[in-house]
Amino acid sequence: MLAIKAGTLIDGKGGDPIQNAVLLVEDDKIIAAGPDGVVKIPDGALIVDASDRTVMPGLIDCHVHVMRNSASLEQRLFTPRAVSYYRAAENLAKMLRAGFTTARDAGEADAGIRQALETGLIPGPRLVVSGTIGLTGGLLEKRYPSGAEIVDENAWRICDGVEEVRKTVRRVLREGVDFVKVFTTGGVGAPQGHPFTAQWTLAELRVIVEEAQRYGAGVMAHAEGVEGIKLALRAGVTSVEHGYVLDDEAIELFLTTGAFLVPTQHISTHETSGLSAASLRKKQQLRKAQEGSLRRAHDAGVRIALGTDSFRADMHGRNAIELSLMMENGGLSAMEAIVAGTSVAARCCLLGEEVGALEAGKRADFLLVEGDPLADIAILQDAARITVYQKGVLVQ
Ligand SMILES: [Zn+2]
Structure with missing residues (x-):
């Protein structure tokens, strides 16, 4: 189990950004996403500290x-x-x-x-x-x-x-x-x-x-x-x-x-x-x-x-x-x-059930972004500021 501690979480569906959020991932799937405390980090989870990052769907x-x-x-x-x-x-x-x-x-x-x-x-x-x-x-x-x-x-x-x-x-x-x-x-x-x-x-x-x-x-x-x-x-x-x-x-x-x-x-x-x-x-x-x-x-x-x-x-x-x-x-x-x-x-793409949002059941394709893309969307054009996870695995 992977627990991403997000400074800000953007769900991809247009919901309000969540400050201090947690994204839980098991194998290639998202299990939960929400505010820290509401989503509890289970014992033994591998924690990724992205508290200075914006976490959003791939x-x-x-x-x-x-x-x-x-x-x-x-x-x-x-x-x-x-x-x-x-x-x-x-x-x-x-x-x-x-x-x-x-x-x-x-x-x-x-x-x-x-x-x-x-x-x-x-x-x-x-x-x-x-x-x-x-x-x-x-x-x-x-x-x-x-x-x-x-x-x-x-x-x-x-x-x-x-x-x-x-x-x-x-x-x-x-x-x-x-x-x-x-x-x-x-x-x-x-x-x-x-x-x-x-x-x-x-x-x-x-x-x-x-x-x-x-x-x-x-x-x-x-x-x-x-x-x-x-x-x-x-x-x-x-x-x-x-x-x-x-x-x-x-x-x-x-x-x-x-x-x-x-x-x-x-x-x-x-x-x-x-x-x-x-x-x-x-x-x-x-x-x-x-x-x-x-x-x-x-x-x-x-x-x-x-x-x-x-x-x-x-x-x-x-x-x-x-x-x-x-x-x-x-x-x-x-x-x-x-x-x-x-x-x-x-x-x-007819994949609405599988990808495109940070919510339980979706594939764990997500980004850790340095900075706030809502304040400056051009940040997303800079690959150096983006860490990519695909199916729950860090892309090197
Ligand atoms: Zn074309």
């Missing part, structure tokens, strides 16, 4: 690409898949050291990486993996004005029409993924399509959701413009990724469906490198249209979950920057940002 990033290290398509094409796996291992280790004990990969990382992590073969966060499907002419299809096309079934599968979509989703689910990833709008980077244009029919999307649900999996929808966002929400997806442009109807749909918004502010506001002139134009149009959307969603009570869209080598492990950006761009308080990165993110 952070969760709902949108990463651990297999990617570059925005450059050419670089990806010239990287053997085995190298990408080793790089992924490195990225995952960085993320864990930065205090992220759970992450959801938005494509390419497979059930094998998840298993390597679960069995302790490589260090890293608990990983939720997804399989990606796309449609003809959609964002994923790597077809160029020359007529040349890149096909990579490891990374995406193209299908159209209800029955073909159903079969493809089943093939993706057969590989043991936790989520199906779809794109319901175009994007900035691809040569074709636009973030403002919706993709798929409602019937196709409903089949994707139906098959995923049957399997116990979720659906995450890349959607940037409002039409595609509403389409995804009407189909019943678990979460909308990016979700940049929102109108009242979209916000209402979030509230009635209970879907999560993963606003990926890091990629939205900070990244323009490597974009073509056409892509930059799309990005500018998007930025103009998205102004104030996240703030309105937050004010209305939409469930917001932390996600960075980290896909470059230098982004992995810097995930906590998203906490600051959600505060800046969405008006979240520090506590709300932490909740978005813990208990809400856990639910968005």
